[in-house]
Amino acid sequence: MKTSSLPLTRDPRAALVIVDAQQGFDDAAYWGPRDNPSCEANIAALLARWRETGRPVIFVRHDSTSSSSPLHADNPGNAFKDIITGSPDLLVRKNVNSSFHGTPDLHAWLQENGIEELVVCGITTNHCCETTARVGGNLGYRVYFPLDATHTFDRTAPDGENVAAAALSRMTGVNLHGEFATVVTTAGLLEQVPQLAATAR
Numbered sequence: 077m078k079t080s081s082l083p084l085t086r087d088p089r090a091a092l093v094i095v096d097a098q099q100g101f102d103d104a105a106y107w108g109p110r111d112n113p114s115c116e117a118n119i120a121a122l123l124a125r126w127r128e129t130g131r132p133v134i135f136v137r138h139d140s141t142s143s144s145s146p147l148h149a150d151n152p153g154n155a156f157k158d159i160i161t162g163s164p165d166l167l168v169r170k171n172v173n174s175s176f177h178g179t180p181d182l183h184a185w186l187q188e189n190g191i192e193e194l195v196v197c198g199i200t201t202n203h204c205c206e207t208t209a210r211v212g213g214n215l216g217y218r219v220y221f222p223l224d225a226t227h228t229f230d231r232t233a234p235d236g237e238n239v240a241a242a243a244l245s246r247m248t249g250v251n252l253h254g255e256f257a258t259v260v261t262t263a264g265l266l267e268q269v270p271q272l273a274a275t276a277r
Contacts, residue, residue: 087193087218091132091186092122095175095198095205097160098138100146100153107229111201111241118225118262119197120159125269127162132191134182135164136175138204173207176215183215193218195265196257197225201245206252213256221257222265223249 097119101107126133135156139149146153166185170178186194194217196209205226212219226248228241253259 088129088131089189089191090193090195090220091134091165091191092126093134093136093175093182093194093196093198093208093212094119094123094160095136095196095208096138096147096200097135097157097198098147098153099155099157100151101199102157103146103153106146109230109241110227111229111245112224112227115199115225115227116157116159118222121262121266122195122197122222122225123159123161125266129269131269132165132189133162134166134168134175135160136168136170136178136182136198136204136208139169139171141171173204174211175204175208176211186217192216193220195220195222197222199227201226201228201241202248203228206248209252209257213252219252219257220265221249221252221259222262223259225262 123133137154137156138147139154140147142148143150145151148154166180166182168175168178168180168182176182194212196205196212196219198205201223209219209221223245226245228244230241231239231244233239249259
Protein backbone atom coordinates (compact mmCIF):
# COMPACT_ATOMS: atom_id res chain seq x y z
CA MET A 77 0.00 0.00 0.00
CA LYS A 78 1.06 3.60 -0.49
CA THR A 79 2.52 5.19 2.61
CA SER A 80 3.21 8.78 3.59
CA SER A 81 5.64 10.79 1.46
CA LEU A 82 5.54 13.71 3.87
CA PRO A 83 8.48 14.58 6.16
CA LEU A 84 8.61 12.06 8.97
CA THR A 85 9.81 12.29 12.54
CA ARG A 86 11.55 15.58 13.39
CA ASP A 87 11.51 15.14 17.15
CA PRO A 88 14.86 14.22 18.74
CA ARG A 89 12.88 12.78 21.66
CA ALA A 90 10.66 10.51 19.54
CA ALA A 91 10.36 7.15 21.31
CA LEU A 92 10.66 3.81 19.56
CA VAL A 93 8.06 1.41 21.00
CA ILE A 94 8.85 -2.22 20.12
CA VAL A 95 5.80 -4.30 20.89
CA ASP A 96 5.98 -8.02 21.77
CA ALA A 97 8.99 -9.01 19.66
CA GLN A 98 9.09 -12.33 21.48
CA GLN A 99 10.39 -15.79 20.64
CA GLY A 100 6.99 -17.39 21.13
CA PHE A 101 5.82 -15.91 17.84
CA ASP A 102 8.27 -18.23 16.05
CA ASP A 103 5.97 -21.16 16.89
CA ALA A 104 4.34 -21.64 13.47
CA ALA A 105 2.41 -24.70 14.65
CA TYR A 106 0.64 -22.52 17.23
CA TRP A 107 0.11 -19.31 15.25
CA GLY A 108 -0.05 -20.44 11.62
CA PRO A 109 1.37 -18.76 8.48
CA ARG A 110 2.80 -15.25 8.80
CA ASP A 111 3.62 -12.38 6.45
CA ASN A 112 6.56 -10.02 6.04
CA PRO A 113 9.77 -12.02 6.59
CA SER A 114 11.64 -8.67 6.69
CA CYS A 115 9.93 -7.61 9.91
CA GLU A 116 12.70 -8.59 12.31
CA ALA A 117 15.47 -7.06 10.21
CA ASN A 118 13.52 -3.81 10.00
CA ILE A 119 12.93 -3.73 13.75
CA ALA A 120 16.65 -4.33 14.32
CA ALA A 121 17.54 -1.49 11.94
CA LEU A 122 15.22 0.93 13.75
CA LEU A 123 16.55 -0.13 17.14
CA ALA A 124 20.15 0.39 16.01
CA ARG A 125 19.41 3.86 14.63
CA TRP A 126 17.54 4.92 17.75
CA ARG A 127 20.46 3.81 19.87
CA GLU A 128 22.96 5.63 17.59
CA THR A 129 21.03 8.87 17.94
CA GLY A 130 20.37 8.61 21.66
CA ARG A 131 16.61 8.51 21.35
CA PRO A 132 14.42 6.71 23.92
CA VAL A 133 13.65 3.03 23.37
CA ILE A 134 10.74 1.18 24.95
CA PHE A 135 10.35 -2.60 24.99
CA VAL A 136 6.89 -4.06 25.54
CA ARG A 137 6.50 -7.70 26.58
CA HIS A 138 3.26 -9.70 26.52
CA ASP A 139 2.95 -11.94 29.59
CA SER A 140 0.03 -14.13 28.58
CA THR A 141 -2.32 -15.31 31.33
CA SER A 142 -2.90 -18.57 29.45
CA SER A 143 -0.50 -21.34 30.50
CA SER A 144 -0.82 -22.93 27.03
CA SER A 145 0.37 -19.78 25.25
CA PRO A 146 3.97 -19.62 24.02
CA LEU A 147 3.99 -16.10 25.53
CA HIS A 148 3.19 -17.21 29.08
CA ALA A 149 5.83 -16.03 31.54
CA ASP A 150 6.77 -19.63 32.44
CA ASN A 151 7.39 -20.60 28.81
CA PRO A 152 10.67 -19.94 26.94
CA GLY A 153 8.73 -18.13 24.21
CA ASN A 154 8.10 -15.27 26.60
CA ALA A 155 11.68 -14.12 26.04
CA PHE A 156 12.50 -11.44 23.49
CA LYS A 157 13.86 -12.38 20.09
CA ASP A 158 17.61 -12.15 19.60
CA ILE A 159 17.22 -8.87 17.68
CA ILE A 160 16.05 -7.17 20.88
CA THR A 161 19.39 -6.28 22.41
CA GLY A 162 20.58 -4.03 25.20
CA SER A 163 18.55 -2.41 27.94
CA PRO A 164 15.51 -0.24 27.14
CA ASP A 165 14.74 3.10 28.70
CA LEU A 166 11.47 1.49 29.80
CA LEU A 167 10.18 -2.10 29.90
CA VAL A 168 6.40 -2.42 29.89
CA ARG A 169 4.76 -5.73 30.84
CA LYS A 170 1.18 -6.35 29.75
CA ASN A 171 -1.43 -9.09 29.29
CA VAL A 172 -3.82 -7.19 27.01
CA ASN A 173 -3.45 -5.70 23.53
CA SER A 174 -2.68 -2.10 24.43
CA SER A 175 0.84 -1.18 25.55
CA PHE A 176 -0.80 1.71 27.39
CA HIS A 177 -2.55 -0.78 29.70
CA GLY A 178 0.47 -2.44 31.23
CA THR A 179 3.01 -1.98 34.02
CA PRO A 180 4.56 0.50 34.49
CA ASP A 181 2.17 3.05 33.04
CA LEU A 182 3.46 3.97 29.58
CA HIS A 183 1.44 7.17 29.25
CA ALA A 184 2.64 8.46 32.62
CA TRP A 185 6.28 7.71 31.73
CA LEU A 186 6.00 9.46 28.37
CA GLN A 187 4.43 12.51 30.00
CA GLU A 188 7.10 12.64 32.71
CA ASN A 189 9.81 12.57 30.03
CA GLY A 190 8.20 15.16 27.75
CA ILE A 191 7.75 12.72 24.85
CA GLU A 192 5.09 13.61 22.31
CA GLU A 193 6.01 11.40 19.35
CA LEU A 194 6.04 7.60 19.02
CA VAL A 195 7.19 5.07 16.45
CA VAL A 196 5.31 1.80 16.98
CA CYS A 197 6.57 -1.49 15.55
CA GLY A 198 6.59 -5.17 16.51
CA ILE A 199 4.17 -8.11 16.59
CA THR A 200 1.38 -8.56 15.72
CA THR A 201 0.40 -5.90 13.21
CA ASN A 202 -3.37 -6.03 13.66
CA HIS A 203 -3.52 -6.78 17.36
CA CYS A 204 -1.10 -5.28 19.87
CA CYS A 205 0.67 -2.95 17.42
CA GLU A 206 -2.53 -1.54 15.94
CA THR A 207 -4.15 -1.21 19.37
CA THR A 208 -1.12 0.59 20.79
CA ALA A 209 -1.12 3.00 17.84
CA ARG A 210 -4.85 3.66 18.21
CA VAL A 211 -4.64 4.38 21.93
CA GLY A 212 -1.52 6.50 21.44
CA GLY A 213 -3.28 8.56 18.79
CA ASN A 214 -6.33 9.01 21.02
CA LEU A 215 -4.08 10.20 23.86
CA GLY A 216 -2.69 12.92 21.61
CA TYR A 217 0.68 11.48 20.60
CA ARG A 218 2.02 11.85 17.07
CA VAL A 219 2.28 8.21 16.08
CA TYR A 220 4.29 6.82 13.18
CA PHE A 221 3.66 3.22 12.17
CA PRO A 222 6.33 1.53 10.01
CA LEU A 223 4.09 -1.19 8.62
CA ASP A 224 7.03 -3.19 7.26
CA ALA A 225 8.51 -3.43 10.78
CA THR A 226 5.47 -5.46 11.90
CA HIS A 227 4.03 -8.82 10.98
CA THR A 228 0.96 -10.91 11.68
CA PHE A 229 -0.59 -14.30 10.98
CA ASP A 230 -3.44 -15.69 8.89
CA ARG A 231 -6.80 -15.56 10.69
CA THR A 232 -10.18 -17.19 10.26
CA ALA A 233 -13.03 -14.74 9.67
CA PRO A 234 -16.41 -15.12 11.44
CA ASP A 235 -17.83 -16.64 8.25
CA GLY A 236 -15.13 -19.31 8.29
CA GLU A 237 -13.06 -17.88 5.42
CA ASN A 238 -9.28 -17.74 5.83
CA VAL A 239 -7.86 -14.22 5.65
CA ALA A 240 -4.19 -14.01 4.69
CA ALA A 241 -1.79 -12.21 7.00
CA ALA A 242 -0.75 -9.80 4.24
CA ALA A 243 -4.37 -8.72 3.76
CA LEU A 244 -4.79 -8.15 7.48
CA SER A 245 -1.62 -6.05 7.59
CA ARG A 246 -2.82 -3.96 4.66
CA MET A 247 -6.12 -3.27 6.41
CA THR A 248 -4.28 -2.19 9.55
CA GLY A 249 -2.46 0.37 7.44
CA VAL A 250 -5.78 1.54 5.98
CA ASN A 251 -7.39 1.73 9.42
CA LEU A 252 -4.57 3.72 11.03
CA HIS A 253 -3.31 6.09 8.34
CA GLY A 254 -4.54 9.65 8.70
CA GLU A 255 -6.76 8.74 11.64
CA PHE A 256 -4.68 7.33 14.49
CA ALA A 257 -1.19 7.40 12.98
CA THR A 258 0.93 8.09 9.93
CA VAL A 259 1.81 4.85 8.15
CA VAL A 260 5.39 4.93 6.91
CA THR A 261 8.21 2.60 5.88
CA THR A 262 11.32 1.65 7.78
CA ALA A 263 13.48 3.09 5.01
CA GLY A 264 11.58 6.37 5.17
CA LEU A 265 12.19 6.68 8.89
CA LEU A 266 15.87 5.83 8.56
CA GLU A 267 16.26 8.54 5.92
CA GLN A 268 14.89 11.14 8.32
CA VAL A 269 16.53 10.19 11.62
CA PRO A 270 20.18 10.95 10.68
CA GLN A 271 19.23 14.60 10.09
CA LEU A 272 18.73 14.95 13.83
CA ALA A 273 21.62 12.78 15.00
CA ALA A 274 23.70 15.71 16.25
CA THR A 275 20.71 17.26 18.03
CA ALA A 276 19.74 13.98 19.65
CA ARG A 277 23.19 13.47 21.10
